[in-house]
Amino acid sequence: MSAPSPESTADARRRRSGWLDAQLAPWRDRHRRACACQVLAGWLWIPQAAAIAWALDALLFARAGLDALHTPLMLLAATLLARTVLVWAGQRLQADVVESVIAHLRTGLAGAAAARGPVWLRGRRSGALVALSTGHVDATAGYYGGYLVARAEIMCVPVAILVAVFAADWIVGLVLLLTAPLAPLFMMLIGKGAETAGRRQLAALARAGALFTDRLRGLDLIRVYGRGDAELVQVGEATETIRVRSMRVLRIAFLSSAVLEFFASVSVALVAVYFGFTYLGMLDLRGETLPLSTGLFCLLLAPEFYAPMRRLAAHYHDRANALAAVAEIEAAFDGLPELAADEPLPPRAGRRAFGVEGWDGGKPCGPTNTTAAQTSPPPQSSPASGGGGATGEPPALALIRISDLTLRHPEARTPALQNISLEIQPGARLALVGPSGSGKSTLLDALAGWLTPEAGHIDIAPGTRIALAGQRPWLFHGSIADNLRIGAPHASDAELAEAARVAQVTRFASRLPEGMDTVIGERGFGLSGGEARRVALARALLLRPQLLLLDEPTAFLDPDTEADLLASLDVHLGDCTVIVATHSDAVRAWAGAQWQVPATAEVAP
Numbered sequence: 001m002s003a004p005s006p007e008s009t010a011d012a013r014r015r016r017s018g019w020l021d022a023q024l025a026p027w028r029d030r031h032r033r034a035c036a037c038q039v040l041a042g043w044l045w046i047p048q049a050a051a052i053a054w055a056l057d058a059l060l061f062a063r064a065g066l067d068a069l070h071t072p073l074m075l076l077a078a079t080l081l082a083r084t085v086l087v088w089a090g091q092r093l094q095a096d097v098v099e100s101v102i103a104h105l106r107t108g109l110a111g112a113a114a115a116r117g118p119v120w121l122r123g124r125r126s127g128a129l130v131a132l133s134t135g136h137v138d139a140t141a142g143y144y145g146g147y148l149v150a151r152a153e154i155m156c157v158p159v160a161i162l163v164a165v166f167a168a169d170w171i172v173g174l175v176l177l178l179t180a181p182l183a184p185l186f187m188m189l190i191g192k193g194a195e196t197a198g199r200r201q202l203a204a205l206a207r208a209g210a211l212f213t214d215r216l217r218g219l220d221l222i223r224v225y226g227r228g229d230a231e232l233v234q235v236g237e238a239t240e241t242i243r244v245r246s247m248r249v250l251r252i253a254f255l256s257s258a259v260l261e262f263f264a265s266v267s268v269a270l271v272a273v274y275f276g277f278t279y280l281g282m283l284d285l286r287g288e289t290l291p292l293s294t295g296l297f298c299l300l301l302a303p304e305f306y307a308p309m310r311r312l313a314a315h316y317h318d319r320a321n322a323l324a325a326v327a328e329i330e331a332a333f334d335g336l337p338e339l340a341a342d343e344p345l346p347p348r349a350g351r352r353a354f355g356v357e358g359w360d361g362g363k364p365c366g367p368t369n370t371t372a373a374q375t376s377p378p379p380q381s382s383p384a385s386g387g388g389g390a391t392g393e394p395p396a397l398a399l400i401r402i403s404d405l406t407l408r409h410p411e412a413r414t415p416a417l418q419n420i421s422l423e424i425q426p427g428a429r430l431a432l433v434g435p436s437g438s439g440k441s442t443l444l445d446a447l448a449g450w451l452t453p454e455a456g457h458i459d460i461a462p463g464t465r466i467a468l469a470g471q472r473p474w475l476f477h478g479s480i481a482d483n484l485r486i487g488a489p490h491a492s493d494a495e496l497a498e499a500a501r502v503a504q505v506t507r508f509a510s511r512l513p514e515g516m517d518t519v520i521g522e523r524g525f526g527l528s529g530g531e532a533r534r535v536a537l538a539r540a541l542l543l544r545p546q547l548l549l550l551d552e553p554t555a556f557l558d559p560d561t562e563a564d565l566l567a568s569l570d571v572h573l574g575d576c577t578v579i580v581a582t583h584s585d586a587v588r589a590w591a592g593a594q595w596q597v598p599a600t601a602e603v604a605p
C-alpha cells in the first residue's frame, strides 16, 4: 500500500469519482427513484408550510370557526402523510442500493485480486488486502447512501423553496439568495483537507491491519524469540496513529457542519429579525402590510431552504472519505480495477492460446484413462518428440510452445529466466532440473498463467485444463476432504477417494481419528510439510487436468513413500502431460525427460 499523496489532482479526483459512480450503474434506476422520493418530500414541505401558516392565521388572526380550519388541516394531514411515505420509501430504496453496491464492491475487489493471480497476491500484505474490501469499501457507503441523495436534493429543493418564498416576500427571497452561496464555498474549502485526512486515516487502518495479521501469524516465532513486548509497542503505535488520524477526520467533519449550521442560523435569524421589526412597525421595506400567514410561511421555509445544504455538508466528508478509499484501492491495484463480479474472470496473464486444429488439450488424468497397458512407465522420449511413444502414430502436435521467453518477477531487478524456447508435446512428462533459485517455480508460475512474460510467448493449446500443485500449498481451515474439493466441489466420493489414494493422502489420513474428515488448521496446521503437499497434489488431481504442473511434489518424503507416490501417479496420470520441478533423482527417472534450467534451452534425454 503506497503512502497517501499529500494532494490529489483534479483529474485524479474526477477519475475516482467516475469509478465510484460507475459501480452504481446496475442499481441506477433504483437510486434515481430513491432520490426522486427525497426530492418530492422536500417539495411537499412548501404546501405543508402553507397549510400550517394558513391554519394559524385563521385561528389566531381571522378568529374563524372550525369550518375554516378544515381545508388547511386536511392539506396538512395529506402532506404529512405523503412526506412520511416518501421519506420511508426513499430511505428503503437507498439502503437497498447501498447494500447492493457494497456487496458488488467486495466481490468485485476479491475477483480483481484473484484475476491478478497468485504471483501478484504473494507480493501483497494480506491484512492490507482485507482492509481494502472491509474498511475501504465501508468508507464508500456514506457516499452512495448520503452524499448522492443530498446532492440530488440540493439541486432541486432549495430552488423550489426560493421561488415560493420570492412569490410570498421578495426581501426574504433576497436574503436566502444572497446567503446561499456561502455554503458551497465553505464546503469546497473544507472538503480538500477532508480528502487528504481521509486517505491518511485509511492508509493507517490498512497498515495496522497488515501488521496485526502478520504478527498474529508469526505469534509462535515472536514468543520463541521473546519479542512480545517490542511487537506490542509496534501494534500500540499503529493504533495510536489510527486514533490521531481518525480524530483529524472527525475534526474536519465537525468543522464543516458547524460552519454551515452557523451560516444557516444567522440567515434564519436575519429573516426572523426582519419580520419582527416589520410587525412591530419599526421597519417598512415593503411599503404595504405584511400578513401573518406570509411571515409564518417564510419563517417555516427558511430553515428548510438550508436543510439540504446542511445535509450535503454532513455528507461532504463521506464523499472525501470515499474518494480517499478509492485512491487507496487504486494504489493497491496499480490502477482502478475493472470490477466485473458477475462476469467470468479475464484470461490469465501472459499466456496465448494457439490454434491447433483438432486438438482439445489432450486426455485428462483420471481413472478412466487408467488401463493395465498404461501401468508401464511412460516412453523415455524427449519432450520435443512427445510422450505418446506408440510406433506408427503421426507425430504429435505441441501442447506447449515457449518462444524466446524472459520472465521477471514484479519489482525484481533481474529476470529469473531469459530467452528460453521449448516445445512440449501432449502426454510428455518433463522434469525441470537446476540449482535452487534457477527459475523452475517461476516457469511453472508462468505456465499456469500467473506471471506475465517480460518478453517472448507461451502458447498453450486452447481449452487445456491446467492444475498446479505448488511448493507452498495453501490449505484452508476445514477437513482434508473439504480441502480436496475446493477446486472440484461436485467430485463424487469415489473420485475423492481415488485422488487421495493416488497422492498417498489415504496413507496418513487413515491413521487420523476422523480420516478424511479430520479438520486441519489454516495453512495445513496439524499436517507435516510432506503431508500438506500430498493434499495439494490430490486437490490438483481431482481437477482431472490435461496439463499437470508439479513443484517438488516429493520433497520431504521418505524414499518408500516417494516410490509409492510415483508408482500410483504413473498409473493414474495416463496420457496427462506433466511438468515437474524437482531435485529428486527418482522423480527425474520417473519423468524420463528433463530440461536443465537455466542452461541453454536444450532437452537432455
Ligand SMILES: Nc1ncnc2c1ncn2[C@@H]1O[C@H](COP(=O)(O)OP(=O)(O)OP(=O)(O)O)[C@@H](O)[C@H]1O
Pocket: 122, 123, 409, 410, 411, 412, 416, 434, 435, 436, 437, 438, 439, 440, 441, 442, 443, 471, 581
Ligand atoms: N516474488 C518474487 N519477487 C522477486 N524475485 C523472486 C520472487 N520469487 C522468486 N524470485 C527469484 O526468482 C529466482 C527464481 O526463483 P524460483 O523460485 O523460480 O527458483 P527455483 O528454481 O524454483 O528454486 P528452488 O529449487 O529452490 O525451488 C530466484 O532468484 C528468486 O529469488
